[in-house]
Amino acid sequence: MSFKQHKVRVGISIGDFNGIGPEIIMKSLKDKAITDFFTPIIFGSGKLFTYQKNIFKLQQLNFNYITDATQAQSDKINMVNLTKENVNVEMGVPTEESTRMAIDSLEAATNALIKGDLDVLVTAPINKDVMMKHGFAHAGHTGYLEEKFGKKGLMFLVTNDLKVAVSTHHIPISQVAESISKEKIKKQIKMLNQCLVEDFQIPRPKIAVLGLNPHAGDGGVIGTEEIEIIEPAINELFDNGVLTFGPFPADSFFQPNKYKNYDAVLAMYHDQGLAPFKTIAYEEGVNYTAGLPFIRTSPDHGVAYDIAGKNVANEQSFSEALFMAVKIFKNRQEYNDLMTNRMRPRRNSANNGVDEDLPDENGH
Incomplete structure (x- = not known):
């Protein structure tokens, strides 16, 4: 079957x-x-x-x-x-x-x-x-x-129109800043990108990343995590073909004309991502690991x-x-x-010019 x-x-x-x-x-x-x-x-x-x-x-x-x-x-x-x-x-x-x-x-x-x-x-x-x-x-x-x-x-809250992952899960808010790092965010975005491709059939997903601080740090005035951690992770991934954008200020991101431009969002902590998600996707949202x-x-x-x-x-x-x-x-x-089919070796038929599967060890 x-x-x-x-x-x-x-x-x-x-x-x-x-x-x-x-x-x-x-x-x-x-x-x-x-x-x-x-x-x-x-x-x-x-x-x-x-x-x-x-x-x-x-x-x-x-x-x-x-x-x-x-x-x-x-x-x-x-x-x-x-x-x-x-x-x-x-x-x-x-x-x-x-x-x-x-x-x-x-x-x-x-x-x-x-x-x-x-x-x-x-x-x-x-x-x-x-x-x-x-x-x-x-x-x-x-x-x-x-x-x-x-x-x-990765905790990933999803509907057809809105998909939000969170970098840190069930930890006190006082521990969030020390729990994020450039390498951790890069790994999570790669995981998110692969999930969108494999599990949701989105060939070239666009991923938005939220800042940690109010106004995404406001150029370093309200915190430097965006400059030192989040933005370098985004830039490095983007340069390697992962369509990642941000960091965006969380307070204004979840407007329909903004979040709908992206296939998924990575928030820095639980309530930053889940509060807007549960407001927008009331009673239809799904928690996917x-x-x-x-x-x-x-x-x-x-x-x-x-x-x-x-x-x-x-x-x-x-x-x-x-x-x-x-x-x-x-x-x-x-x-x-x-x-699996893409990886299978193929040969070109001399008779009709059509690619055909190579025979297996039994000649079939």
Whole structure:
């Protein structure tokens, strides 16, 4: 079966079940035709989801209960049952039980992805602070996946029209300036450029880079990081064929007539990039971890304890995350197939002048 015919296996971790994770997962999968597009494999609890689907009046949703991702059926919504015990649900309140299952779900799904039993991973929201108090060693999914995959990633928030990456992730604002460097920014822009080419099929992406300081330093009056670090990185990459521009003042960049001239933006820190992104791309944005060997997406919002259990959570961002993971997987496979064919030796036919593939070792 070619990659174009392959039905993508989408692993789903449930996040904190006392938040809106199970609700947005089930609402995103409620259409019976969903399995025509991909094979969902949820890592959770049958009893938990049965209880919650009654709360959200989704009784028509049925699961194929399995003990391992390899048992998933392509035409069903599959549930890897991590526990057969009853689950105590306390909507809107993080508990030790909900936190432990969030960790177990993420670890089980990630391990299945590494083993090759899944093609992509989509993660529901977690409570980072509470998870760390219960032994989770990372301030979010990105750090965890970097450790598991042995490679640095880049937090990348995306829609069709707006794509924003951040140079520094979940660190105090007081540590941002000391955490950026010319080499780090160059590496991140290269990663971003490659991601745009391979995963989003943009042949010659244009990347805008924001300054760190107000007014991008105002010529060194309000900080020198732009002059000493950011601008040299941009110039060096541009001279080597990477279409990188800036540094731009962040306060005026996110106007439609500006940001739409670029395929992606690299912000220097979390709120500098995510605050405008979440304002512009409200409920449709997707968090994608770029640069990793495996594909992981998530919605661009949190656990939303304040609306948990009220049946008002909007599933659009999670739905976008599901379909974007599938699309990126197919784009990456198509790119790899194209590059493989380009690298294949060819000969010129003496008879008809048409290039033909060289025969293999068996003469075919």
